[in-house]
Amino acid sequence: MSRPLRFGLAAVPLFGVLLALLAWVEMHGFVSGAVVEMWAKAIVQVEGPQAFRATDPFYPPLPYVLSLTLQALVPGTGVPAPSLLSAAIGAVLLHAWFGNLRERGAYDRVSAVLIVVLMAMNPFFLRALAEGPGTMLLLLGFWIYARGLLNLRLNGTAPDMMKVAVGLLILPVAHGYGLLLALGTLPFIVIAARPSMLAASSLGYIVSMFFPVLAAVGSLVFVATVLDTGIFPTDPAAAVAPAGAAAILPTLCAMIPVGAALIRTARMPRFVLPLLAGGCSLIGGAVLNMGYGLEPDPAVIAAPALGLVVVAIRAWPPSGLRAPMIAALLLVSAPMALWSIRAAGGEESQRLLQAAAGAQVADQRAADRAAAEFLEGRDGVLVDVERNPGLVTALGGTGGLLLAGQSAYDITMLGGRPRGAWVALRHDPDAIVQRDRLLRAFPQLAKGTAPPFTLRFTRGPWRIFEITEQD
Structure with missing residues (x-):
């Protein structure tokens, strides 16, 4: 069986399941405001009059362009184009996690399937899925970044450096918070570097990692200048941005398996340092968001942590009890994630949990x-x-x-x-x-x-x- 056929046989059912999950919460009255806003922009740009002149910022460009393309291809479906994109990205991501655990983590098929299912059942994955393609791309980008950090420490090859750079590139063009998350990695990315790279040129290492981010931000500034518009919304969420412990509580709860992996690999610098760098990057992004407030919901801020969890699971040293221990950790972290969302999540996160549980929530539309x-x-x-x-x-x-x-x-x-x-x-x-x-x-x-x-x-x-x- 060819690889594309295997991918299709796995990804299509996953797409259907994730789309059904989104339909379930919508049936109970929940649709994310980000999905509604992105879908409306796509409808107006694709189906509206050519004379329409947008005045709002075009940021973030990646989910915006994808939504425009999909809306042009399948107009009038009645299903929000951003929801279709979100389910598609989620299906690709889950399939990629399975393949990575099988090929790089040396997990057997049953264990890999069980881990992926438990990851998909995590409340933070549902929150990212319901929030739309921007948050799912944010999760994808951070997984690529964290995976690249681990590979860079283990192998130190040019493709591994490219993984880190590509992951960092995806973050700022996928979501407003992605720019802060990319900046949050800067103080900690050096932790994961191979000593030989830093000895050769520490400045060159940092520049090569962050050049795509600088190029992306520079391109956005150039386009915004040409179009005489802003990059970010004119009314940022700083006034309602989370502060204090509530801002990082969901992120810490999402990283429970990462903390266990750090303890398990404490004497293995090739594993523990990339995981430590990834965890500190997540906390750094959350701390920056306290000041700039580009994302008001701590549950959305915590969603990229699932990418680091997958990398931590892959790095877990092989043993006879590895799969059962990881499954137990994922089972324990799910109720902790649920508790953290209820304790510190935004209003939309609260409504999502109620809709997912089958309760009818107030229809905002x-x-x-x-x-x-x-x-x-x-x-x-x-x-x-x-x-x-x-x-x-x-x-x-x-x-x-x-x-x-x-x-x-x-x-x-x-x-x-x-x-x-x-x-x-x-x-x-x-x-x-x-x-x-x-x-x-x-x-x-x-x-x-x-x-x-x-x-x-x-x-x-x-x-x-x-x-x-x-x-």
């Missing part, structure tokens, strides 16, 4: 669907799609919407008499500054009907007005 149902079949609707991605996904397209870049929308935003037939806006009574740009342009609508607008629909935060006076 109910108001969006009600507004979409009211707007169905109507034309000339002014709406800020970048601030209201849920409305785009509920509509399933941009038909009838007037968007940034179209003359009616731009004239309205510049203070002219409102064009179009309708205006849909989202009002948050608790917000100090309203995010919806149409509401900021017409603040009087926060209090109700005002000429030339007539209120026709209201539910939750949504208010839809008919423009009753035209030029």
Whole structure:
């Protein structure tokens, strides 16, 4: 049997299982905000008018480009394109872990399957899967990085250096937190280096490892300058970023098997130093996030630790009780991960756990669907799609919407008499500054009907007005 055929026979069922898991939590009311936002961007760019002019940053580019491509290939499926990508990346990752444990870790087939199944059942893997392709790529990138560190210490070859560099390259282009995680590796990557490499050129070693990261960041800055846009969102999550013990508690719980592997390999520097470097990198990234706040959910911050866990399992010295001990560690770490998410996880992580357990959670998209149902079949609707991605996904397209870049929308935003037939806006009574740009342009609508607008629909935060006076 050929290798591609074996891969297909294994990856396709895995993809189906992971997609069914995502369907299960969606059926119980949970869809990640990151998935909704990425899917809406893809719909608008692929199916929207060519005149649309995006104003929000394009970061992170890798999941954004993949979502655009998939949306163009399979439009109108009803299944979020980011969820399809997330399940596909998860299937490839689980298959790669199995192959790595079999070929490099010398595990028998049954033990490798059991370990991969236990890894897939870890709550942090579910959190990464539900968060979308960005977090799954973050997990993939850190696994490649950690695997490269171990191989670099064992072999010291150019391909191993490339693995480290590729892993570091994936991190900043896959997720906002990936940039902080890549920076978090800088003080510790030297720990895993072979002494001969540092003796030859310590500066050359560091530069060769981080050159792809610097090139990626430089490219993003260049593109952002040319397009006159930002790299990161203008309203970062620093105000709600985790701090103190809560910021690193999930990461520490995710690394329980790594801690056991460090004890087991304490007298083997070729194993313990790469694992130590990987663990310190994860903690370093979490500490940096306390200050910069690019990722507000500690459970998402902890997800890349699973990549290091797989490397630690591979590095575990062979013995007759190796597989049972590792299985026991994974079984113990799962409830610890669950406890840490409940203790320190963000609001979305809490809702995900409830949905995964079969409890119906509050549907965050109910108001969006009600507004979409009211707007169905109507034309000339002014709406800020970048601030209201849920409305785009509920509509399933941009038909009838007037968007940034179209003359009616731009004239309205510049203070002219409102064009179009309708205006849909989202009002948050608790917000100090309203995010919806149409509401900021017409603040009087926060209090109700005002000429030339007539209120026709209201539910939750949504208010839809008919423009009753035209030029």
